[in-house]
Amino acid sequence: MKQPESIAKLINKFAKLGGVGYKTAQRYAYAIVEMSEAEAAEFAEAIYDVKRNVRYCAECGNFSETEICEICRMRDKSVVCVVAQPKDVAAVEKTGAFTGVYHVLHGTLSPLEGRGADDIRVKELLKRLGGVEEVIIATNPDVEGEATAMYIAKLLKPLGVRVTRPAQGISMGSDIEYADEVTLSRAIESRTEL
């Protein structure tokens, strides 16, 4: 015997969110069944609202409800933090340590997956360099992220822009004993004066 059809369909939708297995999707669908009519309607409307209201900021490419996002409208444009995805903007914002603006690439270079420079928002970055003094390239410290950072740095440096990358090293609260060799060797290379 299988699930009632509407439930099977909803499980299927949840399973499409990425990183959601069947059991988890089933749990979510059952949670919806157990919700009040009003709560479920609010959920469905929140989905419609997001599709109605959210677009990409015409400047930085982050999610926004206006043509130009709040960050691009209000903040210091002399420093641009380049990230791969909107979720990285959320992560940097949470630190409160950055007061400049962002540029979301929507991807990284990946020859294996056939993503080249035209598939990520590099051209858009080059167009907004007027008045920019520093570009921090905060792509992930993995193969694709490093390659993307190198590529962008090579484009920007001849234009006289300072190009930086967040420091790599051992994480707060971690054990030196368990740090991987690459991380530990970079941490030692970039050691700081006390």
Next chain:
Amino acid sequence: MKQPESIAKLINKFAKLGGVGYKTAQRYAYAIVEMSEAEAAEFAEAIYDVKRNVRYCAECGNFSETEICEICRMRDKSVVCVVAQPKDVAAVEKTGAFTGVYHVLHGTLSPLEGRGADDIRVKELLKRLGGVEEVIIATNPDVEGEATAMYIAKLLKPLGVRVTRPAQGISMGSDIEYADEVTLSRAIESRTEL
């Protein structure tokens, strides 16, 4: 800077599904933003559909799109498997090993959380015992599940119904070395002839 309001609202909705933290909820909400208009609309409609179509089966209490569910309509009613939640029905069904009908309690006895016999569907179980030869009580083998099973067994036995409980023992593919003592001692007590 915070998330665009529609996204913040959707994150909030996902976070209410249970077992979903902020980061995960954000990932789901972003996945919705990245969906096509049509996909997102199908998702929202699937939520509405579930609330429109799914109710509890009047007999067993499981999810159903009809007054009496398919399992209650089609299967052997002489054996009833009592479970705490609809998800347990899905788990037993997946084994294919059970051909009887179910009874969903929608909870277990829990003095700590103030759930007594009137808060779970025990009365409904007593009402449908005509023609029933065996009741398998498949509540979880934890304190609340065991207590619930004991309570129901005490009610049913005087009525001449055979009351059973799924065997406890070591799991398939597990290591005896790592089995907890209670499980291992029960497995030895209930050892089977080869």
